[in-house]
Amino acid sequence: xxxxxxxAFDQARARRLLIVPALFDEANRMRRLTVEVMRRLDGAGxxxxxxxxxxxxxxxxxxxAQTPQGWRRxxxxxxxxxxxxxxxxxxGGALLTPPGLxxxxxxxxxxxxxxxxxxxxxxxxxxxxxxxxxxDTLLAAxxxxxxxxxxxxxxxxxxxxxxxxxxxxxxxxxxxxxxxGGGLWLRAEPDEDRRQADALAAVLAIGMRA
Amino acid sequence: MQTDIDQLLRHILTDVLGLKAGQADGFTIETGLFGHLPxxxxxxxxxxxxEMEDRLDIMIDDDEIDGELLETYGSLLAFAExxxxxx
Numbered sequence: 001x002x003x004x005x006x007x008a009f010d011q012a013r014a015r016r017l018l019i020v021p022a023l024f025d026e027a028n029r030m031r032r033l034t035v036e037v038m039r040r041l042d043g044a045g046x047x048x049x050x051x052x053x054x055x056x057x058x059x060x061x062x063x064x065a066q067t068p069q070g071w072r073r074x075x076x077x078x079x080x081x082x083x084x085x086x087x088x089x090x091x092g093g094a095l096l097t098p099p100g101l102x103x104x105x106x107x108x109x110x111x112x113x114x115x116x117x118x119x120x121x122x123x124x125x126x127x128x129x130x131x132x133x134x135x136d137t138l139l140a141a142x143x144x145x146x147x148x149x150x151x152x153x154x155x156x157x158x159x160x161x162x163x164x165x166x167x168x169x170x171x172x173x174x175x176x177x178x179x180x181g182g183g184l185w186l187r188a189e190p191d192e193d194r195r196q197a198d199a200l201a202a203v204l205a206i207g208m209r210a
Numbered sequence: 211m212q213t214d215i216d217q218l219l220r221h222i223l224t225d226v227l228g229l230k231a232g233q234a235d236g237f238t239i240e241t242g243l244f245g246h247l248p249x250x251x252x253x254x255x256x257x258x259x260x261e262m263e264d265r266l267d268i269m270i271d272d273d274e275i276d277g278e279l280l281e282t283y284g285s286l287l288a289f290a291e292x293x294x295x296x297x
Contacts, residue, residue, distance in 0.1 A: 025253055113260065116260070117256045117257060117260045120256040120259065120260070120272060120275075121252045121253040121255070121256035121257075123272050123275075124252035124255055124256060124275065125252040127275075127276075128252070134272060134273075150253055182221075182224060182225030182228075183225065185257075186222075186225045186258075186261060187228050187254075188226055188227060188228070188249040188250055188251065188253075188254035188257075189228070189249050191228050
């Protein structure tokens with residue numbers, strides 16, 4: 001999976017963390033926290049890398065042509081390329097973490113709940129515009145011809161596979177109660193929280209010390 | 211006198227709107243939500259409802275969501291309490 005960009009703190013150190021980002025609209029809301037955690041890990045002597053998923057951010061791939069399996073392969077390739085020793089999946093990123101690596105899932109979300117929320121947002125927006133849509137008809141149509149959700153154009157194969165996706169096995173779950181405060185993916189607008197970044201970085205740095 | 215559902219709902223709104231601790235205590239049943247708070251767009255409302263489902267252990271049908279439901283804090287609270295009572 002060549003040709004994707006990544007944000008990296010890489011000084012060829014021994015402890016190396018691959019971060020699989022939150023997905024879709026949540027990616028924007030979690031980006032600042034994610035990078036703040038990377039800065040803290042850098043200060044603690046840990047390298048980290050945050051790759052773009054194919055079809056997202058600066059990727060040259062079309063999003064509509066992606067599949068969850070392709071994203072999993074891309075993250076496995078990123079882990080290998082970066083020689084990651086550990087992995088962190090954030091929210092929907094937990095669906096895509098390479099299972100062979102030890103690591104964490106921060107507030108993992110199922111594919112079905114992510115999809116349900118995106119579709120609900122679309123239904124609400126459509127209703128304001130005087131159009132009536134429903135989960136079932138949108139999903140049925142989407143499984144045949146794809147669907148645009150919050151500006152993300154998802155292909156039929158993606159939609160079919162994504163709704164059954166559950167977090168990859170083997171990772172330790174980091175719940176919001178361990179981080180404190182309210183989850184930033186819930187925010188109506190992107191925000192940051194220094195204490196949450198401190199807490200998440202501490203969980204990771206302590207876990208990677210062993 | 212706040213019920214448990216009232217408190218939970220204020221917590222959820224605090225998280226979604228990024229309010230300071232205690233700020234949501236000032237919400238009354240007349241406090242305007244959707245249409246009064248520009249940051250509460252359809253994506254944020256979808257997140258709010260999904261979080262209500264998770265934390266209140268209820269299911270919300272998309273057909274039940276309309277402008278009136280989200281008009282004020284009072285209407286949202288009444289909806290949540292009715293849902294919880296039926297669950």
